[in-house]
Every structure is written in structure tokens, then in C-alpha cells.
Amino acid sequence: MFQQIKTYYKTLVPAITDESWNAMEERLTVQHLKKGDFFIRKGDICRHVCFVNTGLMRLFYLEDGKEICTAFITENKFISEYASFLTNAPAAQYMEALEDCELVNLSFTNMQNLYKQYPVFEIFGRKIAEYLYLLLSKHNTILRAHTPEQRYQFLLDEEPQLIQRVPQYMIASFIGITPEHLSRIRNKR
Template sequence: MNEIRKFIDNISPMNDSDWEFFSLKLQKVELEKNTTILEIGKTENYLSFISKGIIRLYIPREESDLTFGFLFDNEFVTAYESFLTQSPSEYQIETLTETILWKISNKDLQEVYERTSNGNIIGRKMAENMFLIKSKRELSLLNKTAEERYLDLFSDRPKLLQQIPLKYIASYIGITPQALSRIRKRIN
């Protein structure tokens, strides 16, 4: 739980009483590799902090899944649209490695926003950060080549990328596994 406190304090430090109130709302969950966290069509009720692990966001398809997000240690994960609107999710979330999460329910998070001095600031900054990540990905898909997207992903997370199956990486950067194989050959 120390890592979530450190992460939050880097955004906007919480005083000890606010932290105690917030931390009592957190629930620790340990998940095995390839565990579905949220199924398509289910409503997201939790915002989770990844203490350890790699998580994939994707749309299941018969021919091959469409992966559009990876999340790692010290990041938050949720089906944000579903979480905000309390409507069914249009995508799934699964673990790619053994994962430890600290979860807070939507109801409890709203209470943290109302009863702590800087809960709203932290929430706003996290929402802004999620928007920036999404915007960066969209612009990357529009402005960069597949090779540039791969190199960006590889330079951002070289060690962790080794744990993600290549078919998911290919899907994430918008190409086939065969095209990714050619890019990797060219780079090496």
C-alpha cells in the first residue's frame, strides 16, 4: 500500500487523516496471469491501482482481439467510460502477469471526493492524465508509422514489453503479427 501513497503524494499530498480514510476504502486483490478483471457488457464498479503486474484492455473478436491499452505497475486501471456512466463496458480487461491491485468502489471514491481535502484534486489530475495517455495514443496512430509506434513502446517499457505476447503488441500498434515480425527483423 506504500506505493499507492507515494504515487498519490506525488500528485497532491494527502494529510494523514485523509490518507487513513482513503486507505480504509481500499481492497487488496491478488490475481493470476490471464484473469479477466472485467467482461464486455459488465459495468465497471472499481478504480484499481496496479501495485504489481501488467494489464491489457481489449475488444474480443473472433479473428483476433483488438488490443488498445497496456497498463503497468504504479498506474490506475478501470473501464473509465463504464465507471463514470455506470453503463456496460464495451471492452474487456485482463491480467497478462500475476497482478496485485488495490481497488476502490465508485461509491467509496465519491465519498473520498466529498470528505477529503484534496480527493477532488487527485481525481481531476488522474482524469487529466488518463486523457493525455489516450490522446497520445490516438495521435500516434494518426501521425506515426507502425515502426515508430513500436520503437516508442519499446523505449518506454523495454523490460516489461518482453512479457507481453507479440500478437498483443502487434494489435496495439495496429498491424498484423507478421508485419511486426518484419519490423523487428529490420530493427535488429
Template sequence: MFESVRAYYQKLIPQLQDHEWSAIESRFTVQHLKKGELLTRQGEICRQVSFINKGLLRFFYNVDGRSVSIGFMPEGEYIAQYDSFLVQAPSKGNIDVLEDAELVNLSYTDVQELYAAYPVFQVFGRKIAEMLFMMVVSQTTSLLTLSPEERYLAVAEEEPYIIRRVPQYLIASYIGITPEHLSRLRRKLARKAGVA
């Protein structure tokens, strides 16, 4: 069950030793969530980080009564409302389940104990934080510097699973346009492709 998690760890920290893996593996808990359920709710403290063994999850905020998507995570990645997790403060955002999910969780307490006992996990934690930071910077830069068409094409190229697996109205929210605008954009791109 934990083969994918171990491969993920060894990709980020190749020096991971068997005894270190055993220490973390013994602390994992497995959670199953159904499509539509929330992993993290705005106002609640995020008390765990979760490796997505199966499924697809979404980061979003509630803004003026609208759900604004800011990112998606497929299987084979870690997910958490990381700002809430780091300082154990109420989350400003939400994480919901777009496809039935199997998660491998580590609690905040376990993460802190592993950091203290095994310095190699501090390296892992830093690398995860860096990846999440780069995801946020990429999304912000995209929204500020690219046209809707360029944002859509970037998603299609860099994160094609989103185009295949995420409902259109959530893709529209993610790239900062209305679902109607996305429909027009997709028709325009299809016409261009047909001409090319």
C-alpha cells in the same frame, strides 16, 4: 502493503494529510487475479478503480472476432474501464491480466464519498482522468500519424516494459499491425542496428 499506493497519491497530491490518507486507506480492498483472468468484461459495469501493486494488465476490445489491444498498465499505476466507471454504464471494453496481479481497489461508492468529504481527492480524481485522457490521445495520434516502424520505436522508447513483458502478438495488435508484419519489422530493425 499500501506503501506504493501512498507514494503514488503523494506524488499527485503532495498536500495529502495523514487523516486524509487514513480515510482512503480504510476503504481499500485487496484483490488477487491470475494470468488470463479478466478484471473488467465487456458489457459489465466497472464498479472500482484499481491500483496495480503487482502485475501487468491490458485494455482491449473485441472487434470482428479479434482482440485489439489499446493499452497496457504495469505495477505502480491505476487502472479502470474509466468511461464505464464514471457513468456506471456497461463497459465497451475489457481488461485482462497478463501477469499474476495484486490490486488495491476502491469502489465507485467509496470514491464518491471521498470526493464529497475530502476535496483533495477531487484533485486526485481529476489528475487520474487527465492522465487516462492523454494516454488515449497519444495512442490515437500514434495510430493516425506514425508508420508502424515509428510506432514500434516509440513504444520501445516510451514504454520499454511492453517490449520486455508483453507477447509479440499483443504488441502487434497494440501498434496496429499483424504479428507477421511485426516479425519482419523487428528483423529489419535488428539488421539496421547491426549495420550502425
């Protein structure tokens, strides 16, 4: 159950010893979500950072009753409503399972305890924070600096499996266009 996350951790921080990994494993919890289940809703406090073992998650917020997708997270990646996680403030976004998911969760408290006991986890924590920041930054840059056609092509290049796994209207929302505009782009190909 924890083999995928252990492999991932080892790629991020090869210096993790068996002792430190065992301490981490004792603090991890597994959660199963069914398609359509929410991990976090706007206004909840996000108390965990999650590793997606299996399945597909999305982050989104509502603007005038319309869903605006900000991220899709596939297997072997981390997800969190990170501002809420770090500040203990209400979440601004929703985290929803688009497929049945198995999440491996680490609570804020357990993460802080690991930092104190095993400094190697500070490197891990920094790398996860960097990953989540880069995910957000990349999406923002793509939305602001590229045409809709370029944004769609970027998605095809970076995450081609999403085209098969995510409904078209969510893809359109993620790249900042209407479903009709996305259909026109796809028909031109």
C-alpha cells in the same frame, strides 16, 4: 501493501494529510488476479478504479472476433474501464491480467464519499482522469499520425519492458499491425 499507492498519491497530491490518507486507506480493497483472469468483461459494469501494485494488465476489445489491444498497464499505474466507471454503463472493453496481479481498488461510491469529506481528493480524482485521458489520447495519436515503425519505436522508448513481458501478437495489435509485419520491423533492427 498500501505503501506503493501512498507514495504515488503523495507525488500527485502532496497536500494529502495523514488523516485524509487514513480515510482513503479504509476504503481501499486489495484484489489478486491470476494470469489470464479478467477484472472486467465487455458488458460488465466497471465499479472500481484500480492501482496496479504488481503485475501487468491489458485493455482490449473484440472486432470481428479479433482482439484489439488498447492499453497495457504496468506497476504503479491506474487502470479502469473508465467510461463504464463514470457512467455506470456496460463496459465496451475487457481488462485482463497478463501476469499475476495485485490490484488496489477504490469503488465509485467510496471515491464520491472521499470527494465530499476531503476536497483534496477532488484534485487526485482529476489527476487520475487526466492520466487515463492522456493514455488514450496518446495511443490514438500514435496510431493515426505515425508509421508502424515509428509506433514500434515509440513503444520501445516509452515502455521497453513490455517487449519482454507481452506476447508479440498483442504488441502488434496494440500498434495496429499484423504479427508478421511486426516481425519484419524487428528483423530490420
